[in-house]
Amino acid sequence: MAYEPQETAEQRPEAAAQKPLRADAQRNRDRLVEVAAVAFAQNGVDASLEEIARQAGVGIGTLYRHFPTREHLVEIVYRREVEGLCAAADDLALHHPPDVALEQWMQRFVDYIATKRGLSTSLRILLTTNSTLFSDMSGRVSLALRRLVEAAVADGSIRGDVDASDVLHALGGIYSAPDTKDWRDRSRRLVKLLMDGLRFGAKGR
Amino acid sequence: MAYEPQETAEQRPEAAAQKPLRADAQRNRDRLVEVAAVAFAQNGVDASLEEIARQAGVGIGTLYRHFPTREHLVEIVYRREVEGLCAAADDLALHHPPDVALEQWMQRFVDYIATKRGLSTSLRILLTTNSTLFSDMSGRVSLALRRLVEAAVADGSIRGDVDASDVLHALGGIYSAPDTKDWRDRSRRLVKLLMDGLRFGAKGR
């Protein structure tokens, strides 16, 4: 049960430390993940693995060598998307005023959730089976959000009496909203509304 | 969300009220459930449905007509087994002194849990998806146990300062015990131990 979270990947022999892949292997692996991301978003996690292999231009054997089970592949795709989402936060912060960056990031968050709605069952299984994954990922997301919010507060473009967890909480409504046709539009409106609320009462109004 | 638990099956048009099956259909359905119970216990819930159909002497199409998905079949089997377990309580109560009836029933409970250990993942999914099923079934079990315990207490063959929930709680250890080879023996010993504790301090000691 004891676990030493400080040690680095190199020191842990069992995970993530594996030697660099051969060039062709790396190439194929990347393509598989890329194709899988699209396929899962389009057809849900039950998308045909054979089809994914075909579209990536590799044999089904190759897919299974890289990802022994469907869940492995789903997990990798999920991690990659969360990382993309967090990276976008930094990127937006560089190229926009803080409040705009925050708003755009939240819109991206909506898009991200949108692709995950079909996957809910399977993701839930994955996340209950592998709770490390969950805390890992939600930690990253809230960290990214925190930076955006704090920058916007510091800059005076949104009100000072809120923090990241308030905003995340407000975004929570997106999850629970019914799965209707207009879910996406509704969510976008919610983000706009939220931003108006955040901007109102800012120092510089 | 509102739900009216008092209404009978006949009054609810959508469920369980369906007209009696044709004789051959009923026969086949029963055989399928019976075979499936054995197959699931032996090979887990991933047992081949084609094999089940074959062993029941029907075509795969027949199986799918009766049970549109694997989960349907698993649910029916599960319900049937819980009902069998509860019925056994009444039966044992008729043919044995109360304390013996209780002990034997607990041993049967161990057997029942034993068959469910392989199914845990799939059952968990089923039970989280369909929480009615869960409360339904655990309600029945604790009711059956309550009758046994109360009879034994009334009769003076076990001590009077316990109730059904105490006993159920004590049995809880069975679940969490590690899944070793000797799990069953260990659990049987646990039941014997528990019974000794219950008999000790009874009026008639």
Added chain:
DNA sequence: GTAAGAAACGGAGGCGCCTCCGTTTTAGTG
């Protein structure tokens, strides 16, 4: 009985899963 319609049957067919292993590609080494 028997005739007719309804209900149920069953298995072929098409697809996806995953394993296994003969073939090909890569990355070192002289």
Added chain:
DNA sequence: CACTAAAACGGAGGCGCCTCCGTTTCTTAC
């Protein structure tokens, strides 16, 4: 370069899933 071992590839094959629809069996009414 040329050679070789190791790594990676890929797809055939065997199995299970599930649907679809032509065939069989049951039930009801005469």
